[in-house]
Amino acid sequence: MEDMAKKIKNRTRKSFDKYVPFFLLLIGILFIYNIFTLFETQQAVTDAIAAIEESAIPLDVTLTVITYPNCDDCYDLTDVMDALASVNINIVAQNELQSTYEDAKALIEEYAIEKIPAIILTGQLNEKEAVARELKTIFEKISETTMLFQPETPVYVNAASGEIVGRVQITSLTTSDCEQCQDLSTMITALKQVLIITDIHDVAYGSAEADSLIAQYGLEFAPTIILSSDAEAYIGFAESWSNYGTVEDDGSFVLRQSVPPYIDTTSMEVVGLVDIIYLVDESCVDCYDVNIHKTILQGFGMVFDEERIIDISSEEGQALIAQYNITKVPTVILTSDAENYSVFEQVWMQVGTIAEDGSYIFTNMDQLQGAVYTDLADQED
Incomplete structure (x- = not known):
């Protein structure tokens, strides 16, 4: 039995010994591979560090600014310089x-x-892609070594003609004799938010100059405004106008x-x-306040001239009820100028009717949600 165990042991050792060279070769290959991989990793780290160090080095550029003399309201380059x-x-x-210099x-x-104004950047802009990408958000690429900024928004100077573009003048046809006519100053203030307004010229309705403008442009109403052609230079303005x-x-x-x-x-x-x-029922102490209509209508910009309160018990009140077939009060009747x-x-049309004479009569009490009113049809019953 012991002899058999020895034979098996010897046979196992011989089998293992036979594979020793293979294992040694495999270990050697793995050792060489690990050394090579370690070298590659170290090289990659070294290359990455070098790339980071290289990217940290700023790109040398030359900057040339071209301006126009005595154009104080021309495009301000401060934001561009801050971005740079x-x-x-x-x-x-x-x-x-x-821009008048020969070099310019x-x-x-x-x-x-x-x-004009314009900014020219020159340098090896193609050497640093990240920098070039940032610059392209502001500048137009002219070549591998040159980028250009020129304003899209006025005021600027047409480089070919020397004409200053974007200074808008407003001619305002005013109606000072009409105290209740709309004041367009709010609109002019809004225009100043999107346009450079350099002059506002008021022309009084009824003057010879006003008559000339009315004839020239076929103006149908006053007050109104006329903007000079420079407004065209503002991107999107013509479409909005x-x-x-x-x-x-x-x-x-x-x-x-x-x-x-x-x-x-x-x-x-x-x-x-x-x-x-305001057609009311003075005997109805709980009826809603008819003045609420005025507040709502003024929200539409409506301007009132004559205001009258008429009770349904009066002769005039009865006449209005019959004329406009009114069945619920309080209510309001507006003249045709409301159109x-x-x-x-x-x-x-969601809240009332329009009579044959053009008057507007409020009829839909449901719009007032819970308001107390007098139903004249019930009184007849």
Whole structure:
């Protein structure tokens, strides 16, 4: 039995010994592989560190600014310069040239510059992709070594003609004799938020100059405003203006959307002053306050001229009830001038009716949600 165990042991050792060279070879291969992998890893780390160090080195550039003399309201380059300060560049030289200089004229021609002020960046911009990507958010790439900034937003100078673009003048046709006519100062203030307004010229309705403007542009109402053609330079403005007016053959922007009250230049009458009658039941102490209608209507911009309170028990009240077939009070009756308020017109049919004479009568009490009123039909029963 012991002899058999020895034989098995010897046979196992011989089998193991036979594979020893293979294991040694495998260990050697793994050792070499690990050494190679370690070297590659170290090289990758070294390369990464070198790349980081390289990216940290700012890109040397030369900056040239071209401006126009005596244009104080021209596009302010401060924001552009501040943006450049956050980019990993080193401005090794900075030149400032007026567009009238010969050197500036040569650069304008070389880089096909259309608008002044402008900024030219030169350097090996293709060497640092990350820097180039940042610069492209502000600058236009001209070549591998040159980028250009020129403003999209006025005021700027047309480099070819030397004309200053974007200084908008407003001609305001005013109606000082019409105290209740709309004041367009709010609109002008809003325009100042999107346009550079350099002059506002008031022209009084009824003057010779006003008559000339009315004839030239076919103005149908006053007050109104006319913008000079420079408004065209503001991106998207012409498209937005189409909701309010027209662009004329001479480039002027004319307000065509009337805001009542206004003077009709043909009839020379004031349009949009609304008379209102508050038809009430004075015997109903719990009925809702009819003045709520005035507050709501003023929210549509409506302007009132004559206001009257009429009780249903009066002769005039009875006449109104019969004329307009009124069944519920309190209510209001508006004269036909209310039709000049476009937004009001769009919603009125949900709350009232329009009579044959053009008057507007409130009828839908459900819109007042829980309001107490007198039902005249019930009284008849």
